[in-house]
Amino acid sequence: MTATHTDNAKSTEKRRDWRSVLTATEIDTRLAGMVAAIAVIWVAFHILSGGDFLTSRNLWNLSVQSTSIAIMATGMVLIIVSRNIDLSVGSLLGLLGYVMAMVQTRWIPDTFDLGFGRWYTWIVALIVGIALGAALGAVQGAVVAYGGVPAFIVTLGGFLVWRGLIFRMGEQGQTLSPLDDTFSRLGGGPNGSLGEIRSWILGLIGCAGVSFSIYLARRRRRRYDLGVRPLAIDVCLAVFGCIVILAGIAFVAVGYESPISGDPTGVAYPVVILILVTIGMVYISRRRRFGRYVYAIGGNPEAAELGGINTRKTLMLTFVLMGVLCAISAAIQTARLDAAVTNLGVQNELDVISAAVIGGTSFAGGIGTITGAVLGAVIMQSLRSGMVLLRIDSPSQDIVVGVVLVSAVAVDAALRLGKRRLAGIALTVGLVLAALIVQTGRQ
Amino acid sequence: MNGSQTPLVEMRDIRVSFGGLHAVDGVTITLNPGEVVALVGGNGAGKSTLMHTLAGARPADSGQILVNGQVVTIANPRDARAHGIEVIYQKLALADNIDAAGNMFLGRELHTKTGALDEAAMASATRTVMQRLNPRFKNLSTPVKSLSGGQRQSVAIARAVHFNAKILIMDEPTAALGPAETEQVRELITQLKAEGIGIFLISHDIHDVFDLADRISVMMQGRLVGTVDKNKVTKDEVLGMIIMGKKPDSAE
Numbered sequence: 001m002t003a004t005h006t007d008n009a010k011s012t013e014k015r016r017d018w019r020s021v022l023t024a025t026e027i028d029t030r031l032a033g034m035v036a037a038i039a040v041i042w043v044a045f046h047i048l049s050g051g052d053f054l055t056s057r058n059l060w061n062l063s064v065q066s067t068s069i070a071i072m073a074t075g076m077v078l079i080i081v082s083r084n085i086d087l088s089v090g091s092l093l094g095l096l097g098y099v100m101a102m103v104q105t106r107w108i109p110d111t112f113d114l115g116f117g118r119w120y121t122w123i124v125a126l127i128v129g130i131a132l133g134a135a136l137g138a139v140q141g142a143v144v145a146y147g148g149v150p151a152f153i154v155t156l157g158g159f160l161v162w163r164g165l166i167f168r169m170g171e172q173g174q175t176l177s178p179l180d181d182t183f184s185r186l187g188g189g190p191n192g193s194l195g196e197i198r199s200w201i202l203g204l205i206g207c208a209g210v211s212f213s214i215y216l217a218r219r220r221r222r223r224y225d226l227g228v229r230p231l232a233i234d235v236c237l238a239v240f241g242c243i244v245i246l247a248g249i250a251f252v253a254v255g256y257e258s259p260i261s262g263d264p265t266g267v268a269y270p271v272v273i274l275i276l277v278t279i280g281m282v283y284i285s286r287r288r289r290f291g292r293y294v295y296a297i298g299g300n301p302e303a304a305e306l307g308g309i310n311t312r313k314t315l316m317l318t319f320v321l322m323g324v325l326c327a328i329s330a331a332i333q334t335a336r337l338d339a340a341v342t343n344l345g346v347q348n349e350l351d352v353i354s355a356a357v358i359g360g361t362s363f364a365g366g367i368g369t370i371t372g373a374v375l376g377a378v379i380m381q382s383l384r385s386g387m388v389l390l391r392i393d394s395p396s397q398d399i400v401v402g403v404v405l406v407s408a409v410a411v412d413a414a415l416r417l418g419k420r421r422l423a424g425i426a427l428t429v430g431l432v433l434a435a436l437i438v439q440t441g442r443q
Numbered sequence: 444m445n446g447s448q449t450p451l452v453e454m455r456d457i458r459v460s461f462g463g464l465h466a467v468d469g470v471t472i473t474l475n476p477g478e479v480v481a482l483v484g485g486n487g488a489g490k491s492t493l494m495h496t497l498a499g500a501r502p503a504d505s506g507q508i509l510v511n512g513q514v515v516t517i518a519n520p521r522d523a524r525a526h527g528i529e530v531i532y533q534k535l536a537l538a539d540n541i542d543a544a545g546n547m548f549l550g551r552e553l554h555t556k557t558g559a560l561d562e563a564a565m566a567s568a569t570r571t572v573m574q575r576l577n578p579r580f581k582n583l584s585t586p587v588k589s590l591s592g593g594q595r596q597s598v599a600i601a602r603a604v605h606f607n608a609k610i611l612i613m614d615e616p617t618a619a620l621g622p623a624e625t626e627q628v629r630e631l632i633t634q635l636k637a638e639g640i641g642i643f644l645i646s647h648d649i650h651d652v653f654d655l656a657d658r659i660s661v662m663m664q665g666r667l668v669g670t671v672d673k674n675k676v677t678k679d680e681v682l683g684m685i686i687m688g689k690k691p692d693s694a695e
Contacts, residue, residue, distance in 0.1 A: 220562075220563040221563055223563065224563040224564060224566065224567035225567065226563060226566055226567060226570075283559075286560075287559040287560050288558070288559060288560065289552050289554070289558075289560065292541070292545065292549075292552060292560060295538070295540060295541060296538040296541060296545075296549055298540065299538030299539050299540035299541055300536070300537065300538040300539060302536060303536040303537055303538050303546075303549065304538065304549070304550075305500075305520075306498075306500060306520055306530070306532065306536045307520065307536070307549035307550030307551075308519065308520040308521040308524065308550040308551070309549070309550045366538070366539065366540035367540055
């Protein structure tokens with residue numbers, strides 16, 4: 001009796017120790033949970049596919065295929081956090097992709113009679129796309145913020161209008177191809193990667209960045225005499241971060257040899273763009289006033305207003321930002337296809353919203369992270385890629401993604417309310433359903 | 444308070460209407476430094492609306508506001524703050540998903556040279572104010588959602604104190620609090636008063652009003668029934684004013 005008692009006490013103590021170390025790292029438990037979910041999904045598909053999933057080639061493709069949705073999801077987070085929604089991103093992406101293709105295949109060569117293959121072609125196309133994305137985002141944002149029309153309605157209108165405009169521009173739905181050589185590198189196709197040496201340089205910059213930002217945060221907190229994490233934990237975090245970065249580059253990027261040249265491909269440009277966008281968006285959302293205001297509006301719109309925040313301008317800017325991100329994703333998708341087609345981006349809005357929501361963004365407002373949304377996009381793409389490897393038909397893939405979406409949100413909601421059992425039930429039901437569909441959908 | 448002193452705030456003939464309803468109908472009211480003026484009256488009497496005009500949350504349709512004898516324009520919360528007016532709202536105007544420091548500086552964030560939020564500086568300033576107001580307060584970096592009513596109230600008050608409020612509007616400051624926390628807020632009001640801050644106190648609690656206020660202004664249906672000196676009236680007389688809308692003969 002006494003023995004069991006001490007044993008129990010000891011094990012609780014041990015558990016508490018373990019927890020306190022985890023708490024000291026100040027790692028977001030929700031993000032850690034998502035990383036764990038990705039690990040489980042990857043290992044499961046690896047086993048089910050007989051060793052095809054965790055290969056350099058598959059992970060490289062996965063990384064490239066996740067970029068477009070992930071980039072837009074970072075913007076969708078801010079829109080949903082401020083209690084709005086954007087249903088127009090797929091159509092907007094289609095329109096912007098089409099316009100950027102028009103710039104390089106029609107307007108520069110024919111309208112301005114400057115010919116093909118100019119050094120500036122891709123830059124002009126990108127600038128036009130981004131500027132137009134910002135402008136159209138501003139139009140939608142202004143109607144939402146200043147016009148008082150619900151975002152659902154405004155962007156439903158945008159969904160129809162932007163898609164319709166593609167056909168008005170595209171002379172009976174013509175496909176525009178091929179695109180400028182430099183531009184199409186943005187898609188990660190041939191010559192669309194950093195190559196071996198530059199990938200390692202990127203990795204080293206990443207390591208330096210991680211270490212330096214941990215050091216800076218430490219120094220700031222110390223200067224104001226606020227508590228700092230134990231040095232050992234900070235060092236461990238920095239070392240761990242560097243190992244993850246370098247291992248990722250070694251295995252996924254450099255490890256994948258180009259099917260054309262046989263050389264190591266390195267990190268694909270779309271992935272580089274995603275990394276830059278993610279860093280930029282994390283900075284905007286956590287370290288700038290604009291981001292703080294977006295979260296304040298989502299948490300309590302009245303408090304934000306009474307705090308003297310210009311809520312309308314802030315809301316409008318979230319849509320401007322969304323438009324810019326749509327343009328970046330549009331460039332990647334058209335470049336990857338080396339063509340602009342009229343149905344580019346169809347249903348992307350649903351994938352983008354799903355990625356944000358799987359990433360822990362709450363429709364109640366005020367809650368959601370950029371990194372969560374990026375991981376959400378990776379989870380979605382992992383499911384899709386894995387199911388393709390398992391030869392599961394497309395309708396069954398949709399069913400699985402739908403089931404995962406709902407059960408992920410159910411688990412998250414239950415955990416927020418502290419109902420662990422309910423969360424367990426939701427997780428089990430989701431997994432069983434998904435497994436059942438995967439098993440019966442194999443061809 | 445002697446009559447020769449310039450009032451801290453003077454609101455003259457303030458009118459606010461919502462459609463055809465006169466929510467505030469020609470109210471004139473003054474507040475002196477170091478004084479607590481209680482605003483009482485039934486629901487819909489216009490107390491909160493009157494204070495909203497001073498706070499910039501809802502500008503008046505007509506009337507004048509004077510701060511330290513100067514006519515001022517208050518069109519939004521920023522204008523109000525520029526004149527040293529801070530508000531502690533009934534529903535605690537806090538963003539639940541943001542931490543205490545973030546809420547204290549909401550709309551007035553400190554930033555570094557590059558324009559990034561200076562979270563460390565804000566946390567440090569918050570800790571300094573909190574040590575004075577509520578030394579037990581430790582949760583500087585958790586979202587205020589997880590704090591108790593009293594702790595949340597102290598965040599709201601800390602905001603006013605940190606930014607050197609000269610004029611404080613408290614809308615039912617103790618409505619959401621337990622007895623111990625209410626006592627804490629009362630002590631704080633006494634302390635702020637001693638520092639020369641003028642306070643408008645909106646309250647339904649007649650005991651609070653008699654314990655804290657120097658003068659009591661009673662409103663009914665958008666009009667000012669009258670302003671009385673706390674020491675010259677009884678609670679029953681004030682209740683009579685609230686219910687009947689008439690000034691007792693004995694007062695002033």
